[in-house]
Amino acid sequence: xxxxxxxxxxxxxxxxxxxxxxxxxxxxxxxxxxxxxxxxxxxxxxxxxxxxxxxxxxxxxxxxxxxxxxxxxxxxxxxxxxxxxxxxxxxxxxxxxxxxxxxxxxxxxxxxxxxxxxxxxxxxxxxxxxxxxxxxxxxxxxxxxxxxxxxxxxxxxxxxxxxxxxxxxxxxxxxxxxxxxxxxxxxxxxxxxxxxxxxxxxxxxxxxxxxxxxxxxxxxxxxxxxxxxxxxxxxxxxxxxxxxxxxxxxxxxxxxxxxxxxxxxxxxxxxxxxxxxxxxxxxxxxxxxxxxxxxxxxxxxxxxxxxxxxxxxxxxxxxxxxxxxxxxxxxxxxxxxxxxxxxxxxxxxxxxxxxxxxxxxxxxxxxxxxxxxxxxxxxxxxxxxxxxxxxxxxxxxxxxxxxxxxxxxxxxxxxxxxxxxxxxxxxxxx
Amino acid sequence: xxxxxxxxxxxxxxxxxxxxxxxxxxxxxxxxxxxxxxxxxxxxxxxxxxxxxxxxxxxxxxxxxxxxxxxxxxxxxxxxxxxxxxxxxxxxxxxxxxxxxxxxxxxxxxxxxxxxxxxxxxxxxxxxxxxxxxxxxxxxxxxxxxxxxxxxxxxxxxxxxxxxxxxxxxxxxxxxxxxxxxxxxxxxxxxxxxxxxxxxxxxxxxxxxxxxxxxxxxxxxxxxxxxxxxxxxxxxxxxxxxxxxxxxxxxxxxxxxxxxxxxxxxxxxxxxxxxxxxxxxxxxxxxxxxxxxxxxxxxxxxxxxxxxxxxxxxxxxxxxxxxxxxxxxxxxxxxxxxxxxxxxxxxxxxxxxxxxxxxxxxxxxxxxxxxxxxxxxxxxxxxxxxxxxxxxxxxxxxxxxxxxxxxxxxxxxxxxxxxxxxxxxxxxxx
Numbered sequence: 001x002x003x004x005x006x007x008x009x010x011x012x013x014x015x016x017x018x019x020x021x022x023x024x025x026x027x028x029x030x031x032x033x034x035x036x037x038x039x040x041x042x043x044x045x046x047x048x049x050x051x052x053x054x055x056x057x058x059x060x061x062x063x064x065x066x067x068x069x070x071x072x073x074x075x076x077x078x079x080x081x082x083x084x085x086x087x088x089x090x091x092x093x094x095x096x097x098x099x100x101x102x103x104x105x106x107x108x109x110x111x112x113x114x115x116x117x118x119x120x121x122x123x124x125x126x127x128x129x130x131x132x133x134x135x136x137x138x139x140x141x142x143x144x145x146x147x148x149x150x151x152x153x154x155x156x157x158x159x160x161x162x163x164x165x166x167x168x169x170x171x172x173x174x175x176x177x178x179x180x181x182x183x184x185x186x187x188x189x190x191x192x193x194x195x196x197x198x199x200x201x202x203x204x205x206x207x208x209x210x211x212x213x214x215x216x217x218x219x220x221x222x223x224x225x226x227x228x229x230x231x232x233x234x235x236x237x238x239x240x241x242x243x244x245x246x247x248x249x250x251x252x253x254x255x256x257x258x259x260x261x262x263x264x265x266x267x268x269x270x271x272x273x274x275x276x277x278x279x280x281x282x283x284x285x286x287x288x289x290x291x292x293x294x295x296x297x298x299x300x301x302x303x304x305x306x307x308x309x310x311x312x313x314x315x316x317x318x319x320x321x322x323x324x325x326x327x328x329x330x331x332x333x334x335x336x337x338x339x340x341x342x343x344x345x346x347x348x349x350x351x352x353x354x355x356x357x358x359x360x361x362x363x364x365x366x367x368x369x370x371x372x373x374x375x376x377x378x379x380x381x382x383x384x385x386x387x388x389x390x391x392x393x394x395x396x397x398x399x400x401x402x403x404x405x406x407x408x409x410x411x412x413x414x415x416x417x418x419x420x421x422x423x424x425x426x427x428x429x430x
Numbered sequence: 431x432x433x434x435x436x437x438x439x440x441x442x443x444x445x446x447x448x449x450x451x452x453x454x455x456x457x458x459x460x461x462x463x464x465x466x467x468x469x470x471x472x473x474x475x476x477x478x479x480x481x482x483x484x485x486x487x488x489x490x491x492x493x494x495x496x497x498x499x500x501x502x503x504x505x506x507x508x509x510x511x512x513x514x515x516x517x518x519x520x521x522x523x524x525x526x527x528x529x530x531x532x533x534x535x536x537x538x539x540x541x542x543x544x545x546x547x548x549x550x551x552x553x554x555x556x557x558x559x560x561x562x563x564x565x566x567x568x569x570x571x572x573x574x575x576x577x578x579x580x581x582x583x584x585x586x587x588x589x590x591x592x593x594x595x596x597x598x599x600x601x602x603x604x605x606x607x608x609x610x611x612x613x614x615x616x617x618x619x620x621x622x623x624x625x626x627x628x629x630x631x632x633x634x635x636x637x638x639x640x641x642x643x644x645x646x647x648x649x650x651x652x653x654x655x656x657x658x659x660x661x662x663x664x665x666x667x668x669x670x671x672x673x674x675x676x677x678x679x680x681x682x683x684x685x686x687x688x689x690x691x692x693x694x695x696x697x698x699x700x701x702x703x704x705x706x707x708x709x710x711x712x713x714x715x716x717x718x719x720x721x722x723x724x725x726x727x728x729x730x731x732x733x734x735x736x737x738x739x740x741x742x743x744x745x746x747x748x749x750x751x752x753x754x755x756x757x758x759x760x761x762x763x764x765x766x767x768x769x770x771x772x773x774x775x776x777x778x779x780x781x782x783x784x785x786x787x788x789x790x791x792x793x794x795x796x797x798x799x800x801x802x803x804x805x806x807x808x809x810x811x812x813x814x815x816x817x818x819x820x821x822x823x824x825x826x827x828x829x830x831x832x833x834x835x836x837x838x839x840x841x842x843x844x845x846x847x848x849x850x851x852x853x854x855x856x857x858x859x860x
Contacts (some may be wrong), residue, residue, distance in 0.1 A: 321751035
């Protein structure tokens with residue numbers, strides 16, 4: 001049987017039992033003493049499901065789990081993912097991964113026009129705010145948190161992430177900030193709270209726009225924090241700071257030059273930008289076909305060199321690059337546990353199939369960060385060689401100021417600052 | 431006249447007067463009020479020198495200055511370089527730079543065999559130790575210093591550089607460290623002083639090897655700090671830490687995969703490496719033809735994406751990338767001023783032409799760092815996603831411990847450490 005052969009070749013650590021319909025199961029491998037969780041039994045609905053799984057495991061694992069034709073009878077989805085992850089790690093490029101790589105070229109070539117980008121975003125981000133509240137933190141941060149302490153809560157880790165990013169932006173009073181891919185507005189509102197700055201957030205999701213505007217209004221900062229429905233290619237004006245968190249993943253490799261070209265066009269002469277994105281430690285498939293189809297249409301996960309090669313075309317400086325490892329695995333674990341605790345509520349909004357799809361997405365991405373070379377990079381960018389301090393100490397210092405209760409005095413700068421023009425996003429207010 | 435036309439096209443800021451032989455000079459441009467130093471007069475020996483300069487300015491400027499057929503009559507070499515730098519910056523890719531770019535492909539393709547690498551290194555680094563002592567700091571650090579404070583001395587900034595690198599290596603007691611391109615041994619000796627570690631330094635310069643061994647012997651640490659004459663491709667064994675400072679510049683673009691392949695081969699499973707190298711903010715010529723010919727044969731300066739693309743082939747993690755801007759400009763300024771103060775002594779060891787060559791090299795490199803997109807990157811590398819702490823705080827903490835007088839207790843690690851095998855460099859002791 002094909003599936004049995006595939007699993008026998010693949011599994012070097014851990015034990016997996018597989019049953020089809022009501023037939024007795026077969027078992028591959030053994031449970032390691034130091035990893036008792038690697039002991040999983042699954043049951044497949046019929047031989048058809050088993051054959052699909054053997055022919056295209058990467059895609060069909062998600063399909064079968066979502067359809068309910070694969071159920072877990074011993075262990076959890078989490079432990080099944082760890083079992084797969086640890087065995088993929090041992091043979092990189094082989095089996096499942098090898099197949100996935102073939103798809104890369106096709107994904108990279110995908111064009112995200114303005115219209116398609118809009119539809120891609122609607123697919124994911126126009127899901128109900130009520131649903132996102134069932135697994136995200138209270139500020140609706142839908143990107144990698146920053147765990148400065150292993151035991152910290154998701155809320156605290158998301159606050160630390162915002163403080164870390166704000167610190168790298170080296171905020172100056174009066175700065176105009178553009179937030180490309182502003183989500184539900186949490187970061188924009190935090191920046192406006194932490195310093196005397198003006199923020200323009202853009203999103204392609206009407207649902208996010210509505211929520212973000214309501215929040216700015218409720219906080220009484222609508223004069224300093226504005227939101228618009230706009231693509232990064234449509235924004236006009238110049239900004240002292242540009243921040244873009246968890247958006248570059250959706251740009252698509254064909255558009256990296258457009259993206260950094262937009263930053264180049266929109267950044268003032270002494271401006272600073274911070275791009276926070278999922279990346280890979282090596283060139284590879286990024287989002288697999290299942291994730292592309294159900295979760296993130298149009299996305300691509302770059303190796304750092306792919307992103308930087310596009311940045312280097314602009315003449316802008318890369319001024320710092322931090323690689324956040326395992327922070328997103330921890331974030332996804334928190335989201336998965338919160339979603340599980342709210343399963344009935346999620347199924348009430350959508351249905352059981354949707355819940356399983358979301359659960360599989362969160363668990364498989366967590367595996368990618370733990371075992372499969374996924375990470376988050378924060379690329380700090382500036383136009384002028386001298387527009388940031390020459391050591392990274394200011395980041396730590398600003399972060400401590402933002403974290404703690406004590407307010408941090410804004411540093412005086414020797415060089416005169418041109419007054420930034422008011423951002424012109426009218427054209428984009430479609 | 432060709433030279434006059436070239437300069438008229440090129441100079442948009444600053445004033446340059448040019449005289450040929452005893453003829454009256456012509457003048458291009460004007461002195462800006464805020465940059466009075468941009469006022470330079472040069473005299474060329476004959477019309478032949480003027481024509482050479484017009485035809486191939488990037489190469490011939492150094493040639494003429496070195497030969498003494500270009501002398502500076504108003505201003506300094508430094509101000510001439512700044513004048514050129516500020517005008518190149520205004521028109522990137524035009525004129526001098528445009529011509530230089532054509533050479534890039536040829537330089538990139540250059541192959542550095544073991545024999546050629548040996549000769550390349552001898553060309554530069556087998557110059558007398560006595561000479562290097564006339565412009566470097568007392569520890570003979572021949573790479574970018576780290577100015578945590580703008581007013582600090584070269585000695586202090588080089589000490590800060592070593593502490594910064596040691597902190598990023600996250601040293602553990604008993605660690606075996608490989609220093610690829612160890613120079614005169616200063617970093618290796620500092621690492622051995624700051625922690626209970628074993629260091630193997632390799633160089634291709636017999637002169638550096640002699641000095642490094644003498645210093646280890648004088649410090650009484652020859653049992654823990656060993657030096658060998660070896661190419662990175664010849665080293666055997668496995669190391670917990672690998673450090674390589676100012677050596678990647680000499681590897682040549684054709685050998686980047688060999689280089690990172692060697693790090694991959696030599697690093698233990700929980701190992702960490704730190705590569706400190708000159709880089710460019712965009713793809714470009716790196717070392718120009720003059721510098722290739724007289725100073726660094728075989729070298730190539732990469733854009734960060736070029737280095738990372740080779741690293742990504744290995745499966746190793748990039749765990750952090752710092753971009754040091756302007757630190758090398760400051761370092762080169764210190765070196766140039768020290769060399770100028772010791773001009774008679776340098777001319778006594780070599781001759782006046784050699785001094786002018788060296789002065790031109792230091793001044794033109796400083797210009798590259800101030801105006802022409804050169805920087806230093808520190809790429810921190812690990813094999814395992816979890817072998818370093820997940821935030822960068824440990825770097826700042828370790829650095830403070832190394833800087834200050836108070837000894838820093840070595841942190842305990844939860845994971846057991848395999849004992850590193852003694853490094854086998856016998857094969858390389860040629």
